[in-house]
Amino acid sequence: xxxxxxxxxxxxxxxxxxxxxxxxxxxxxxxxxxxxxxxxxxxxxxxxxxxxxxxxxxxxxxxxxxxxxxxxxxxxxxxxxxxxxxxxxxxxxxxxxxxxxxxxxxxxxxxxxxxxxxxxxxxxxxxxxxxxxxxxxxxxxxxxxxxxxxxxxxxxxxxxxxxxxxxxxxxxxxxxxxxxxxxxxxxxxxxxxxxxxxxxxxxxxxxxxxxxxxxxxxxxxxxxxxxxxxxxxxxxxxxxxxxxxxxxxxxxxxxxxxxxxxxxxxxxxxx
Numbered sequence: 001x002x003x004x005x006x007x008x009x010x011x012x013x014x015x016x017x018x019x020x021x022x023x024x025x026x027x028x029x030x031x032x033x034x035x036x037x038x039x040x041x042x043x044x045x046x047x048x049x050x051x052x053x054x055x056x057x058x059x060x061x062x063x064x065x066x067x068x069x070x071x072x073x074x075x076x077x078x079x080x081x082x083x084x085x086x087x088x089x090x091x092x093x094x095x096x097x098x099x100x101x102x103x104x105x106x107x108x109x110x111x112x113x114x115x116x117x118x119x120x121x122x123x124x125x126x127x128x129x130x131x132x133x134x135x136x137x138x139x140x141x142x143x144x145x146x147x148x149x150x151x152x153x154x155x156x157x158x159x160x161x162x163x164x165x166x167x168x169x170x171x172x173x174x175x176x177x178x179x180x181x182x183x184x185x186x187x188x189x190x191x192x193x194x195x196x197x198x199x200x201x202x203x204x205x206x207x208x209x210x211x212x213x214x215x216x217x218x219x220x221x222x223x224x225x226x227x228x229x230x231x232x233x234x235x236x237x238x239x240x241x242x243x244x245x246x247x248x249x250x251x252x253x254x255x256x257x258x259x260x261x262x263x264x265x266x267x268x269x270x271x
Contacts, residue, residue: 001020001214001215001216001218001221001222001225001254001255001256001257002015002016002017002019002020002213002214002215002216002256002257002258003016003212003213003214003225003229003256003257003258003259003260003261003264004016004019004212004213004214004215004258004259005211005212005258005259005263005264006211006213007211008051008053008194008195008211009053010053010056010057010060012194012211012212012213013053013054013057013058013190013213013215014057014060014061015213015258016190016213016214016215016258017057017058017061017188017190017215019215019257019258020188020215020216020217020257022061022188022215022217023061023065024217025134025187025188025217026062026065026067026134026187026188029067029133029134029187030066030067030068030132031067031068031069031070031129031132031133031134032062032067032068032069032070032133032134032135032136033070033071033072033102033129033130033133033134033135033136034055034058034059034069034070034071034072034136034138035072035073035135035136035137035138035155035156035158035159035186036049036050036055036071036072036073036090036138036155037049037050037073037138037139037140037150037155037158037202038050038073038079038081038084038085038088038090038158039076039079039158039202039203040078040079040084040202040203041079041080041083041084041087041088042087042088042203043087043088043089044088044089044192044194044195045195045207046195046197046207047140047141047142047195047196047197047198047201047205047206047207047208048140048142048197048201048202048203048205049084049088049140050088050090050138050139050140050192051192051194051195052088052089052090052092052093053093053194054138054190054192054194054213055071055090055093055094055138056093056097058136058138058190059071059094059097059099060097063097067134069097069099070099070100070101070102070129070133071085071090071094071099071100071101071102072101072102072103072104072159073085073101073102073103073104073158074103074104074105074158074159074160074161074162074163075103075105075163076158076163076165077163077164077165077166081103081104081105082101082103085101085103102129104126104127104130104158104159104160104161105161105162105163107127107128107129107161109127109128109129110125110126110127110128110161111125111126111127111128111131112124112125113125113126113131113183113184114183115179115182115183116182117182117246118179118182119172119175119178119179119242120171120172120175120176120179121171121175121176121179121180124160124179124180124183124184125161126159126160126161126184127161130159130184134187134188135156135159135184135185135186135187136186136187136188136189136190137152137153137155137156137186137188137189137190137219138155138190138192139151139152139154139155139189139190139191139192140155140191140192140196140197140202141191141192141193141196141197141210141212141214141226141229141230142196142197142198142201142202142205143197143198143199143200143201143202143205143230143268143269143270143271144201144202145200145201145202145271146169146173146174147173147174147177147237147238147239148227148232148236148237148238148270149223149226149227149230149232149237149240150201150202151189151191151222151223151226151227152186152189152191152219152222152223152226153177153178153181153219153220153223153239153240153243154177154239156177156180156181156184156185156186156219157173157176157177157180159180159184160180174238174239174242175238175239175242177239178239178242178243178246178248181219181239181243181248182246182248185219185248186219187217188215188216188217189215189216189217189219189222189223190213190214190215191212191213191214191215191222191223191226192213193210193211193212193213193214193226193229194209194210194211194212194213195207195208195209195210196208196210196212196230196268198230198268198269198270199268199269199270199271200271201271205269205271206269208266208268210229210264210266212229212259212264214226214229218249218250219243219248219249220240220243220244220248220249220250220251221249221250221251221254223237223240224240224244224250224251224252224254225254225256225261227240228261228265229261229264229265229266230265230266230267230268231265231266231267231268232268232270234251235251
């Protein structure tokens with residue numbers, strides 16, 4: 001696990017990726033999907049959406065490898081992903097590197113994935129490209145009114161191509177998040193904490209300038225570390241705790257490199 005403190009820019013992201021040897025997680029893959037958090041068209045400085053500069057740094061590192069890169073998100077009940085790509089500046093940045101912004105809702109070639117021992121889902125239908133790619137969860141550090149935090153694991157909820165996602169909330173969103181990560185687990189998670197959000201997240205909270213990047217190859221450990229940085233015990237967060245209990249990753253005994261957690265911790269206000 002890497003925690004890197006630094007002013008918004010490419011270098012803190014580069015440092016975090018290098019500290020975790022992120023390239024080792026991509027061995028054998030020819031395609032990489034960078035999953036951003038665009039639940040709204042609000043820009044990065046509000047703390048609501050993934051900062052394009054974080055994704056730019058990831059792309060620059062990936063460009064050194066023989067992989068096809070796509071930045072992905074899907075429509076949500078209240079958000080059009082294509083409009084969010086444009087409004088946040090992500091589309092313009094990706095164009096500079098000849099990288100596609102892909103709205104998963106509009107990908108026609110889909111496949112059904114069975115979820116073994118799912119808590120509330122038996123299967124999910126997703127674009128086939130997801131099953132053929134390494135996924136990097138480029139998440140945002142935010143509180144969340146339903147799941148307490150939204151970090152790397154919760155970000156994967158957006159891999160579902162359905163627009164009307166409220167139906168999954170009715171099933172129990174924390175259980176759905178665990179089920180998704182059981183079969184579509186990111187190989188690398190990068191949490192954008194340059195500007196985070198506290199209070200009424202994921203969209204109506206207050207921005208918090210943290211100047212942090214957290215990265216890891218174990219999404220559970222990465223989220224557990226992110227929660228602790230936010231002053232929240234990850235054992236209190238249902239989806240992180242359950243994922244750990246199911247063996248999807250570590251919630252405790254996490255080796256951290258870079259900054260000391262105690263030096264960057266800030267207790268976030270909750271909704």
